[in-house]
Amino acid sequence: MRVIIFGGDGFCGWPSALHLSAAGHDVTIVDNFVRRRADEELGVQSLTPIRSLDERLAAWKESSGRCIGSAVFDLAADYDALVRLLESARPDAVVHFAEQRSAPYSMKSPAHRRATLNNNLNTTHNLLTAIAQTGLDVHVVHLGTMGVYGYETVPVDLPEGYLHITYPDRNGDPVERDILYPTRPGSVYHLSKSLDQLVFAFYAQNDGIRITDLHQGIVWGTQTDETDGDARLINRFDYDGDYGTVLNRFLVEAAVGHPLTVHGSGGQTRAFINIRDSVRCIRLAVESGDQVTGGVRVMNQLTETHRIGDLARLVADQLGARIDTVVNPRQEADANDLAARNDLLRGLGLDPIGLNSALLADEFALAARYADRVDRDRIPCRSYWNRERRSAAGGRS
Ligand code: NAD
Numbered sequence: 001m002r003v004i005i006f007g008g009d010g011f012c013g014w015p016s017a018l019h020l021s022a023a024g025h026d027v028t029i030v031d032n033f034v035r036r037r038a039d040e041e042l043g044v045q046s047l048t049p050i051r052s053l054d055e056r057l058a059a060w061k062e063s064s065g066r067c068i069g070s071a072v073f074d075l076a077a078d079y080d081a082l083v084r085l086l087e088s089a090r091p092d093a094v095v096h097f098a099e100q101r102s103a104p105y106s107m108k109s110p111a112h113r114r115a116t117l118n119n120n121l122n123t124t125h126n127l128l129t130a131i132a133q134t135g136l137d138v139h140v141v142h143l144g145t146m147g148v149y150g151y152e153t154v155p156v157d158l159p160e161g162y163l164h165i166t167y168p169d170r171n172g173d174p175v176e177r178d179i180l181y182p183t184r185p186g187s188v189y190h191l192s193k194s195l196d197q198l199v200f201a202f203y204a205q206n207d208g209i210r211i212t213d214l215h216q217g218i219v220w221g222t223q224t225d226e227t228d229g230d231a232r233l234i235n236r237f238d239y240d241g242d243y244g245t246v247l248n249r250f251l252v253e254a255a256v257g258h259p260l261t262v263h264g265s266g267g268q269t270r271a272f273i274n275i276r277d278s279v280r281c282i283r284l285a286v287e288s289g290d291q292v293t294g295g296v297r298v299m300n301q302l303t304e305t306h307r308i309g310d311l312a313r314l315v316a317d318q319l320g321a322r323i324d325t326v327v328n329p330r331q332e333a334d335a336n337d338l339a340a341r342n343d344l345l346r347g348l349g350l351d352p353i354g355l356n357s358a359l360l361a362d363e364f365a366l367a368a369r370y371a372d373r374v375d376r377d378r379i380p381c382r383s384y385w386n387r388e389r390r391s392a393a394g395g396r397s
């Protein structure tokens, strides 16, 4: 298949592009490197020394014999470049990773809130309207988030996107419908993903565009079979207080002897997936596009759920780290339960590797190898969701 990967220079996009290329697909990456510029803005760098996109692509060609094409433009702003690319590449599928994906970054300041919403809504809407304009039959695979469901404790396993409801019609007879699960975003970033859902519903209904929205949990790990082959292909590893996600942060913290930064009581429960499972899910979604015949297919892309405090204890026990509880900079419940269905991806063949001690040890070894690149001052989360949180944390910013 011909596949365009928007956001293919990023943490999930790069290994997904290689995985699809290795599987024989004809891949083109689009990126505007805004994520690399965010590192410069924040004064931080990926733990792993990532190469430029050109160097990465040359290394992939050398090591695999396969070519990945590339185009550099802003999906949120350069609509004409997008239409030209779609018309010339005529993709069977596009994978849309090109959004600002950090919740803390999206809550740093009004400018960060606005930049996140502007970027994410415009990348999504430009892509859908350009596909409608060209009239191409393209399957859109989008990376959404489990966070659109919110983190209330609910007495059900979260369904895959839709809630099946029954309510009485005018005569009191039951009417059955599937409605989008009520969304409850916890940050401006998550809000942008909730709004994306409406964009997808509209374009599926109005223009008949085939869309798969993957509600992904927190991705942990770094390397995949493809990125592991050559140092020049190494994937990004974020550990800083804005972009670092919790389990990868704990592993770096353990590697540099920093206490594990558990927010609040550590009672928050979240969904997780390893990057190796994540790239397989992307391929399964892309290759099953012909099954999307009407409406938006939503698949929950997670393999397990864990309480943050339990993960910290696991890392502390296995790797000998100390745990520190810090004032939670976020506005989130102190504790929640979470369980979610993932039948659709399992039905397509996902066989989760899940969290295991060998993978944790590999990841710890990677963190230890590049420990001298860690700036300890960039570890704490300093993005406060509101004034009360900021003053509870001692007014730091
Ligand atoms: P990332 O920031 O590493 O990658 C996103 C890429 O998109 C970057 O290379 C960035 O430069 C590019 N991009 C952003 N805006 C763009 C624009 N306007 N034009 C062109 N390129 C643009 O993020 P990631 O961790 O790879 O996440 C990818 C997607 O997966 C995001 O949509 C995110 O919401 C979703 N997701 C990520 C995780 C996770 O744990 N990392 C979990 C669930 C969902």
Ligand code: USQ
Binding pocket: 101, 102, 103, 104, 144, 145, 146, 147, 148, 216, 217, 218, 219, 243, 244, 245, 246, 247, 249, 261, 262, 263, 264, 266, 268, 270, 271, 308, 328, 330, 332, 381
């Ligand atoms: N947390 C800590 N200590 C830390 C960092 C985080 O206790 O050092 C806690 C947070 O307070 C939160 C949980 O860990 O309760 C998860 O935080 P996170 O930064 O790992 O993940 P999150 O902000 O939810 O965002 C990440 C990705 C985002 C994706 C989302 C999936 O950055 O792109 O959408 O995971 S989900 O969590 O399912 O919404």
